[in-house]
Structure formats: structure tokens, C-alpha cells
Amino acid sequence: MQRSGALFSVRFVSSDVMFALVDVNNFYASCEAVFDISLRNKPLVVLSNNDGCVIARSAEAKALGIQMTEPWHQVRARHPQLIHRSSNYELYADMSARVMTILSAAAPSSECYSIDEIFLDIRNVPDRMQLANTVRSRVREWIGLPVCVGIGCTKTRAKLANRVAKKRPQFGGVFDLEALTPAELSELMREIDVGDVWGVGSRLKARLEVLGIRTALDLRNADSEWIRSHSSVVLQRTAAELRGIACIPLELTAPVRKQLVVSRSFGSEVDRYDALRESVLSYVSRAAEKLRTEGLLARRMQIFIHTNSFRDDRAQYSAEFSLKMPVATDDTLALANAAEYALRRIFREGFLYQKAGTMLSELTPAAQRQHALFVDPTQIERRSRLNATLDKINQLYGRDTVRVAGSGVERTWSMRRSQVSPRYTTRWSDLAVARAR
């Protein structure tokens, strides 16, 4: 073991914390194969929005050398027979919620890190391996999905262990980094590319390689101050985590706020669609603005309209429409689009509407926005800059100085998903078939 200097004067393994990182293998591809048996043990890729690029691969597709984010038209040219599916968000979200319910019940506290990953706090678990094997078989049996478990005394080490569990099938899907001897641990870290350490991206990896840090072991053994001066505090923290010093706590996922409502009664009742639309869009804009101020993203939006129920001399109507955004968002335009769609579904002519509004729910902190695989990240960035500008102008010159005009922007609900599988778990019309043959 190459331990030297003041660097390791700190305790090597802090025994008072322990994490398990559980994630679903090839999540989207695996979800598809739960209901479509013909996909099992076959090369399968799942494509991003508008069937643009590969965002998930079955083990067999990985074996063909197909890479993540490869453009679909290129992959298709190489493998004309390859089975592909458009992304079925409805199915993945439902399956994810089921998996997360099982896993979060396995530990006193947990952090849903992404749609298919969860950190569990297992510090008080007497038999870690038993717990790991239990959750693994439970998710397999109850939901039909394969998961891997990595155990480590820091989140970074748990991530590393998870990677080993996934890449080396001889461990049966569970790997406990803390069960290794120091020599074994060093040997393992020597075999792991520094770019595969949690928090080290490809750009940082290139920089580190120039500095002579190629493996997880190199990073762990590098002098802490040297890392900070050559890179950042963030990387310094990563290196400390590799050494077994827990620096990144569990971020408990309870959202600050459960829902956000913007609604008004109209000064004078309205009967025209245009007028109603204008109000609804302005409420939605306000709600989106609030989301951004509070650093939240919304996954579900509800639009409601109703007539004056105290005027029983008049025809009454009240309706609501709730829809799920493809990904959690704080984007005014995306929400406005969805709102217009919802309003069109519920609007009826011939009533005098007294009130309208929107309710945003399933809120999550914006910092957790990450599985943006469905969406082009540059577009998200452009949009968030646009929204920031919008907020600034409206702050300076007063509300609604700049506002949404309505139609003509992209429609997230009508994007191309040519090979989308049925919504097996969320639509009665789409159930998988049980053959009585």
C-alpha cells in the first residue's frame, strides 16, 4: 500500500456511516423486457426523444459495441436488424416508482439519486450482504427488474462498488468494498479508470491524465492540497471520499413544497376561449416564475376552470385536466404549451367562467435535474437562460412585460416516438396480453 505523508493521518474508514447504492441494470431496456418476453436476451436499444440517439442498451446490445448517445441513424446503418424502442416515459416512471418504494423501505433513510438509482443509509444494518441480497431478489421477484448493489463507507465508494458489481458478474450483483483488505482495495482501484470515479467527467479525466492521474488509485493517493491547487475543492472531496472519509451526506428527498397553486377569480366572468386561455397562460407563467425563484421543478400540472357555483340560475360546469410533463421542468414555454393542451381538452362553449387556475405538483429541487437523457442538454441550458432573462425583464419592468403569446412553440406531447411500446402499466387500453392458448 502506498500510504505516505500527512494525507493519511485521518481515519481511513469511518465506521459510523455506510451506504448502499442500488440501481437497475439497463433500466429502460429491462423495463421493456418485463412485458415483452420476445425482447429477452436480445440486443435491444431504447432511443431518446424523437428517436434521436441511443439512451439505453440491453446487455446484448452493449456486447455489439453500441455506445450510449450514439445517433440512431448511424447505429441502424451498422445493425439493420437491431430491435429498437422509442422511450416509454410512462412505463419507466411507473416502474421506477415501484422499485423506489421497495428500496426506500429497506433502510431508515435514502436518497433517490436518479430514476433508477437510490442511495440507502445502512449504517445500522447488522448484515449488509444479507440486506443487499434481499433487496436484489425482492425487486427481481416483485417487479421483474435486475438490480446491482454496491456497498461503501462513502457515497463515492458505494458508487465504485456498484460499478464492480455490475461489470463483474462473478460477484452476483452485490459488491461490498469494505469487505476488502487494504491490499485488495488498492489493487481494485488500480484497475479502475479515473474517469469512472463518481464526479469525474470526461473533461476532468483528460486533465487529470495530463497530470499523471490515470486510475482511481492515483486519485486516492494524490496529495490533498496538490489536488486542490491543480483542480478544485470538489475533486479534493472526491479523493477524500475514495479514502473513506464521508464528505457527501445523503440528500433526503423530501421536497420542500408539495404543490404550487396559482388561480384567480375573474373580475368579470368570461365565456370566450381566447380570454380564458390568456388568463390560464398568465397563471402558468407566474407559477413557473415561482418555481424558478424557489429552485424547484414540477412534474405534474393541473389546469382547472369553473363557473360560478352560486349562480344556480345558470348552467354550471367545472373541469380539470392533469398531465405529466415528460421530465420535471421549470420552463415557462413547456408548461404553457402543456397548459394550452389541457385547457383545450376541458373547455366547453356556452358557459360563463368565473375562475381558472393551475396547480403544479410532484415538485423536486432543481439541483436534482439530471436524467435529462430524454432532452437535449444544450436546449435545457438555452431555455433556462431564456427563462432567467424573462424573469429579469419582468422584475425590472413589471409583471407580464414579456409573456407567452401562446401556440407555435414545440409540443412536447406530440413528439415522435415511432416505436414506443404500450403503456403497459398506465393505460387500460395498453395492457400486455396473457394468452389462454
Next chain:
Amino acid sequence: MHIQSRPLLPILSLLRLPYVDSPRPQAGFPSPATDYVETTLDLHDLLVQNPIATFYLRVQGDSMVDALIFDNDVLVVDRSRKPVRGTIVIATIQDDLLVKEFSFVDGRPALVSRNLARAKDYPPILFNEDAEIWGVVLGSVRKF
């Protein structure tokens, strides 16, 4: 008139909490029924035991009519249950999900049909290694 939005994700109902209607505080004499507030009956509770592990499948075919499972029925399938002899199960055979009765033929596990009238058309399927029990059928739902 009141139009209910379609829930896009039944998972919401799946994760819902028991609903207790708390009566509004009233200035006058409290309602004598307050202590007797109960949840309205919900078919979900009758059919589903473990919502996390429950999936619905649509029946196609007539091999199970004697078990009162008909074409186009919706099956309530619980993956967390273990089958015993006589259990109606969903099994994966080749590329299909099949609904069959789990049984034994000559001491070997097998999937049998329940249609006496067409018994010849639906011989028992012996359980080989690529067959797998997908889930246990708890009930069948049918609309007239």
C-alpha cells in the same frame, strides 16, 4: 357536470394514503356521525393485496374458460405471491405470457389449461428450464 381528468399514472392511487374525510370544524353541535366516518368502498382494495407488485394483463383466448377466465378479461396479477398446485399463474413460455393453472403431470411441474370441451387443443405444457412463473393471478375482472 364535472369532468374528472383521467389519472395518467395509476401509481398515484397505488401510493395513496388511506383517506379519511375530516369534517370541517363547525360552530354548532358536532355531527354525531363524526366518529363513524369511513372510506368509501373501493374495488381496488378487494382485488389488490400488494399494489407495488401488482400488474394487470388482458386475456386472449379460451383455454381457461372452466376456471371462469374469459377472452378479454383483465387479470389481476401479483408477482409477490408464490404458486402452489392449483394456482392460476402467468408463465413465460417461448415469447409469450400464458395464463395457466400450475399443476403437476406425472410428478413434474406443468402448466395445464381449463377447457374440458377443447381439452385436445390445449395439452399440458411441461415446465422446462426456459419457462418461468411471471406472477400469480388473484382475480379476473370483466365488464358486461
